[in-house]
């Protein structure tokens with residue numbers, strides 16, 4: 001990404017299929033490319049921008065007014081903004097919130113994130129729904145004046161999301177510990193594939209001491225923590241590339257350690273059990289997605305951010321395709337919009353995972369019970 005600064009000016013958004021939108025520069029001026037995806041959350045842009053799972057994605061917000069509450073010191077889900085670009089329709093001219101420390105525009109500029117405003121985000125989202133997620137570029141400052149053909153070439157030269165291995169790029173380099181709140185009941189090793197800050201907090205609130213490990217950690221590194229259970233986080237990139245993590249998880253399952261996975265962690269459990277993963281046409285991103293818990297029939301409104309999904313059969317439990325030693329597995333949760341697999345549960349191992357975000361941040365807290373379910377699993381095998 002190249003960044004220069006200049007006065008407020010015209011910016012261009014170019015999709016890889018040649019569709020162009022013209023708007024105004026927002027945030028840093030310069031050039032950025034990534035995968036165009038849309039997020040349907042009406043709130044939570046700070047959490048979205050700082051979610052490491054958005055690494056290499058240009059996020060289009062479908063809600064028209066973005067930036068109203070500015071930028072605060074409390075809501076970031078990691079140390080920095082991870083999106084590679086940000087597309088909005090009508091940014092707030094002046095933030096207004098008691099926690100605000102500055103404007104979204106200033107924060108994007110300070111962190112070198114190229115954005116664009118004044119875009120018909122409804123037309124852009126409809127285009128992505130019809131044609132699917134695709135590569136995109138945002139060009140502002142002097143870069144916007146280049147010929148259409150050269151801008152399109154910048155976009156088509158960008159790497160595609162399919163086949164991209166990105167978790168090691170966002171993961172912590174050093175292991176760290178998040179202390180249990182109150183009395184310590186359990187120790188959990190959490191593989192950081194792009195972990196959001198809220199996740200260890202919600203584990204810690206259940207008396208869990210969380211040892212956050214880099215994505216490159218081996219099973220020996222996990223065992224060295226002497227954990228009561230193992231957690232795999234959300235993260236960016238194509239789960240088909242996560243061979244290392246799949247190998248580590250198979251060792252965890254063989255050791256019969258309790259396991260809980262979220263999002264990328266769900267896709268890795270799916271792969272470890274022998275299912276495939278595939279790319280969704282345009283993914284699920286937002287904080288208003290209906291998911292049904294098959295066992296109880298209860299519907300939760302949930303936070304999502306995924307472009308890939310596990311290819312496992314809905315209905316009766318099936319033997320894990322990878323190895324009969326893993327026993328039976330069933331799809332535990334399904335998205336009511338499109339029947340996409342939203343959770344997996346092993347019936348003969350203490351392991352389960354969800355494709356969506358029970359940690360919310362942002363989003364509704366309907367799925368908070370899954371952290372209690374993990375704590376019960378830890379209790380059960382202790």
Ligand SMILES: NC(=O)CC[C@H](N)C(=O)O
Nearest residue numbers: 053234235263264307308
């Ligand atoms: N939030 C996540 O963990 C996303 C997982 C994966 N990168 C996907 O897009 O499906």
